[in-house]
Every structure is written in structure tokens, then in C-alpha cells.
Amino acid sequence: GAVVSQHPSWVICKSGTSVKIECRSLxxxxxxxxxxxxxxxxxxxxxxxxxxGSKATYEQGVEKDKFLINHASLTLSTLTVTxxxxxxxSFYICSARGGDTTNEKLFFGSGTQLSVL
Amino acid sequence: KQEVTQIPAALSVPEGxxxxxxxxxxxxxxxxxxxxxxxxxxxxxxxxLIQSSQREQTSGRLNASLDxxxxxxxxxxxxxxPGDSATYLCAVSSGGxxxxxxxxxxxxxxxx
Numbered sequence: 001g002a003v004v005s006q007h008p009s010w011v012i013c014k015s016g017t018s019v020k021i022e023c024r025s026l027x028x029x030x031x032x033x034x035x036x037x038x039x040x041x042x043x044x045x046x047x048x049x050x051x052x053g054s055k056a057t058y059e060q061g062v063e064k065d066k067f068l069i070n071h072a073s074l075t076l077s078t079l080t081v082t083x084x085x086x087x088x089x090s091f092y093i094c095s096a097r098g099g100d101t102t103n104e105k106l107f108f109g110s111g112t113q114l115s116v117l
Numbered sequence: 118k119q120e121v122t123q124i125p126a127a128l129s130v131p132e133g134x135x136x137x138x139x140x141x142x143x144x145x146x147x148x149x150x151x152x153x154x155x156x157x158x159x160x161x162x163x164x165x166l167i168q169s170s171q172r173e174q175t176s177g178r179l180n181a182s183l184d185x186x187x188x189x190x191x192x193x194x195x196x197x198x199p200g201d202s203a204t205y206l207c208a209v210s211s212g213g214x215x216x217x218x219x220x221x222x223x224x225x226x227x228x229x
Binding site: 004006009010034041042043044045046049093095106107108109110111113 | 121151158159160161162163206208216222
């Protein structure tokens with residue numbers, strides 16, 4: 001099956017710093033990737049849809065200036081949490097649709113656990 | 118607004134039992150439904166995907182059914198094993214959208 005690589009798997013940072021998370025499709029091209037966030041004991045919630053070569057589409061309530069998304073190539077999308085604060089501590093995970101146009105499954109990265117001190 | 122519910126939130130069973138995991142959704146106008154497995158601190162692994170026109174899908178010891186009219190899906194796990202211990206998530210997409218709405222998941226523990 002398709003492989004999505006996400007890095008780093010965990011990060012601890014001080015309040016006010018910025019953190020970049022990378023999501024790569026290793027064996028297929030992904031014109032669209034999705035970024036989700038999961039707080040403890042809560043559902044995975046879609047934050048934004050990342051489109052290659054165009055601006056990301058953010059879900060209601062997600063600050064686009066705080067969560068910067070760049071999808072500069074067909075295999076890489078990045079999420080930058082700018083000026084992170086403790087309330088941004090969460091599990092962030094990306095996903096992409098498999099390269100086969102008939103395959104509608106979404107493949108997920110391994111996630112990034114962010115802890116902001 | 119679509120809402121997905123999984124009850125119970127956790128389940129602990131002895132090895133060998135046949136299990137039924139439940140998922141319900143409020144808006145029956147779905148495009149497809151997907152079951153995932155999530156291991157602690159890990160990403161999600163897609164287990165089964167059911168299109169809205171389908172009734173069930175099978176993969177090994179797993180069988181997922183879909184009753185769109187009643188807004189329900191079940192994941193059946195036959196002869197459970199300790200390695201099946203994980204959190205199982207149900208998610209639906211609506212109207213051809215690629216966006217998924219997830220339930221909170223059900224944490225399964227299979228005891229040897």
C-alpha cells in the first residue's frame with residue numbers, strides 16, 4: 001500500500017517558538033494532503049486541506065496565520081505551527097489519498113506529538 | 118453537521134472472543150465509511166473501506182457492514198488476539214468529499 005512518512009514523530013518546544021512538521025508521500029504523488037489534529041480523548045479533527053501549488057483550505061476555527069501550510073511539490077506538504085503555545089500541544093497527523101485513482105483509501109502518516117512548554 | 122459516535126469507548130476481552138464494534142452517524146448521506154486502527158503514538162492504518170452502495174467488506178478476520186439508512190456500521194473481529202489490541206476508529210466522508218469525520222474511537226484490549 002501507499003506510504004506516507006511524517007517527521008518528526010515528537011517534538012518538545014518552548015512557548016513562542018515555531019515548529020515545522022513534514023509529510024511526504026514516498027511512493028506516489030499526492031496533489032492533496034490533509035492535516036488533522038487530535039487532542040487527548042477527542043476525535044481526530046480536520047484542520048486543513050493542502051493543495052499542491054495553491055493555497056490551503058482551512059476548516060472553520062483554524063487560524064491560517066498560525067498554522068502555515070506549504071505544499072510545494074507533489075510529494076511534500078509541511079505544517080508550521082507559528083509561535084506555539086501550550087494549548088497547541090496535540091497530536092498532529094497528515095494523510096493523503098493513495099496514488100491509484102481507483103483507490104479511495106486515505107493513508108496516514110505516523111503522526112507528530114507536539115508538546116509546548 | 119455529521120457526527121460519528123462509537124460506543125463503548127473501551128472494551129476489554131479475553132483472547133479468542135468474537136467481537137462487534139459499533140459506529141453510528143447522524144447524516145445518512147455518506148460517500149463512504151472507513152474503519153481504521155490506531156496504535157499508541159502511531160498513525161492510522163486503514164482496515165476496511167465501504168462505499169455507500171456496498172453492504173459489507175471483508176479482510177481476513179475482519180468484516181465490516183454498513184446500514185446507511187439507519188446510520189450504522191459494525192466491525193466484526195473473529196477470534197480476537199492480543200495483537201488486535203488498539204484503538205479502532207470509524208470515519209465517514211460525505212457528498213464525494215475527501216474530508217473525513219471521525220468518531221472518538223474505541224480502545225480494545227485483548228487479554229492473553
